[in-house]
Amino acid sequence: MSAAPTPPLPRALMIQGTGSNVGKSLLVAGLCRAARRRGLRVAPFKPQNMSNNAAVTADGGEIGRAQALQALASGLPASVHMNPVLLKPETDLGAQVVVQGKRLTTTRAADYQALKPRLLDAVLESFARIGDGRDLVIVEGAGSPAEVNLRAGDIANMGFARAAGVPVVLAGDIDRGGVIAQMVGTRAVIAPEDAAMIRGFLINRFRGDLRLFDDGYRLIEARTGWRGFGTLPWFPEAARLPAEDAVDITSGRRDGRIRIVCPMLSRIANFDDLDPLKLEPEVSLAMIPSGQPLPGDADLVILPGTKSTRGDLAFLRAQGWDIDLQAHVRRGGRVLGICGGYQMLGHDIADPHGIEGPPGSDAGLGLLDIRTEMTAEKRLVEVRGRHLASGLPVTGYEIHIGRTTGPDCARPLLEIAGHADGAQSSSGRIRGTYVHGLFGSDAFRAAFLREMGGGGSAISHGAVVEETLDALARHMEDHLDVAGLLALAEGPTAP
Known part of the structure; x- marks a missing residue:
């Protein structure tokens, strides 16, 4: 870790999901490109990722490949500080722990629970460094905040959001079914202090007539008290982007x-x-x-x-x-x-x-x-x-x-x-x-x-990837309240 003074925490917005693989990585990439197209200096950040699909950074470390794509969407070179904790599974029970681009240790899943709180300082340092000189940072969660059994010492979702004072928008994948229960259920099981960090929700990967979900959308708003930021139709061109x-x-x-x-x-x-x-x-x-x-x-x-x-x-x-x-x-x-x-x-x-x-x-x-x-x-x-x-x-x-x-x-x-x-x-x-x-x-x-x-x-x-990122940003602008999402980003509040 660097001994240089750590900059103040930046303005930021965090996208969390009702579960794994609900499209958080693509949503963050699209928001980064949309913000960049609006003239904002934006950077991506993911406190903790689990992936064996790593990218090598110019500063000689490794991060999750999804963050490398998000860096490209932001017009930035990939940095180890965009994904300060990377877990690389080696067995069904254990993983290599990479911190700020370098291997720290290999640990079993149960032992990692005790290690997590010791990594929060590195996560917050990287968050501050990646936001230094930027107008905002778009943060990606991991898994789901509804995994309350993993909440103690959390650095990936609400533990990070509360420590850094970052507002959250919850994304759900309607294509897999059950998105109403996922949204309302998340609100029901998380602690009130965590729920207070969530400022709204969005629905991802819709197929068909959007009007058919109007009642479900209003039900989520009524049951959770969260503001809806839109329903995003399926984006088939995502297949042209690097796979996570x-x-x-x-x-x-x-x-x-x-x-x-x-x-x-x-x-x-x-x-x-x-x-x-x-x-x-x-x-x-x-x-x-x-x-x-x-x-x-x-x-x-x-x-x-x-x-x-x-x-x-x-x-x-x-x-x-x-x-x-x-x-x-x-x-x-x-x-x-x-x-x-x-x-x-x-x-x-x-x-x-x-x-x-x-x-x-x-x-x-x-x-x-x-x-x-x-x-x-x-x-x-x-x-x-x-x-x-x-x-x-x-x-x-x-x-x-x-x-x-x-x-x-x-x-x-x-x-x-x-x-x-x-x-x-x-x-x-x-x-x-x-x-x-x-x-x-x-x-x-x-x-x-x-x-x-x-x-x-x-x-x-390279041209295909750039064109697809632009198309993704336009797709999100057409169907989501992107201006409202970006306006949610705020400076850190007291944890």
């Missing part, structure tokens, strides 16, 4: 002539590599869930990043995907391993010091002549380089532990800052790299698709 959850990638096309598949590993991480591919008209992209085989007609299998390489290698074998991969390679199919997926492609993965789990070593898939040893040092860096075969520029980031060596590393895929990265088989059909985000480089992506018989790409992924 791996299951959201399934919105990719199904009619493209180049078939790319990606197995959904149990600890899949940093799958933003797939976002640009899902927009390509020539690409049919499918995420393969557990229990289903890898399709036999795939042109390319992408082995994605993972928070637990050895654990997900065992998961992959339990699905029979190792057998499917061998058959895919015998048919002449291509494989690209990224980060943890790259490590799996080798002969073995050694973790002598137990960095990712119990000490030991596991045999890899044997598709590349490489070996990996896990090391304590974590590499977190944005990178620029070139694709060696084509000479085309690439950008991306590295976020990994482990060192990979072996004969196939003599055929690297990339040159990054003067050093080689990755490995390729002698046939060139099996490739691996530690660099995430390569497909965001438009020229490289076009060349990569041409290798598989495509016509290349005329899409600018």
Whole structure:
């Protein structure tokens, strides 16, 4: 943590939800872009996030990828202070705790409850720093304030809102059903002091005739005493934005002539590599869930990043995907391993010091002549380089532990800052790299698709994301009282 004086707390508004995955991240991104389009200096903030889909920041840390998108919506570079506490699940019961971009510890869920109150100072410091010089900050909650069993020591929802004096608007997802009960039930179970922080509500993801919900909307107002800020219709263009959850990638096309598949590993991480591919008209992209085989007609299998390489290698074998991969390679199919997926492609993965789990070593898939040893040092860096075969520029980031060596590393895929990265088989059909985000480089992506018989790409992924953020802001302006929402933002009150 910085020793510099902490600025005063900024003007802010917080979007909390009636549950997880009600669209809070997208709502905050849209509000940030709407505020920016109004000429306001805005920044996003999420006190606590739980995600293995992290973004590397320019200041050498990591935050949730949703906050990186919100930073883009705000016209800002991503900063560790936008998401000061990031939980990265490693097992069903435990997670790595990242504070202000750096790993603090790994803890079990039950033990984290005792750790949370000690993190509030860091959260408030980051909140002040991210708002320094800004007109307002749009804050995203996590989960739901109705999880009153987790209220003690809370830093994600009402604990933060009350400590920082930030007014709250509660968002509900009508598409999943039960939104009236979610709203009224939240009002009923939270403490009166917490309920006093909520200044209104909005309804998200409505499909159909908005007039059909008029009575329900008025009932929520009457039962809660909260002001309604509108009902937001479904925004299908959200599929064009980077996905926060791996299951959201399934919105990719199904009619493209180049078939790319990606197995959904149990600890899949940093799958933003797939976002640009899902927009390509020539690409049919499918995420393969557990229990289903890898399709036999795939042109390319992408082995994605993972928070637990050895654990997900065992998961992959339990699905029979190792057998499917061998058959895919015998048919002449291509494989690209990224980060943890790259490590799996080798002969073995050694973790002598137990960095990712119990000490030991596991045999890899044997598709590349490489070996990996896990090391304590974590590499977190944005990178620029070139694709060696084509000479085309690439950008991306590295976020990994482990060192990979072996004969196939003599055929690297990339040159990054003067050093080689990755490995390729002698046939060139099996490739691996530690660099995430390569497909965001438009020229490289076009060349990569041409290798598989495509016509290349005329899409600018960055332009598509920017256009979609603008469209999202317009959509919110059309259907919500955005002016009223932004006017709620106020300076900190006494906690």
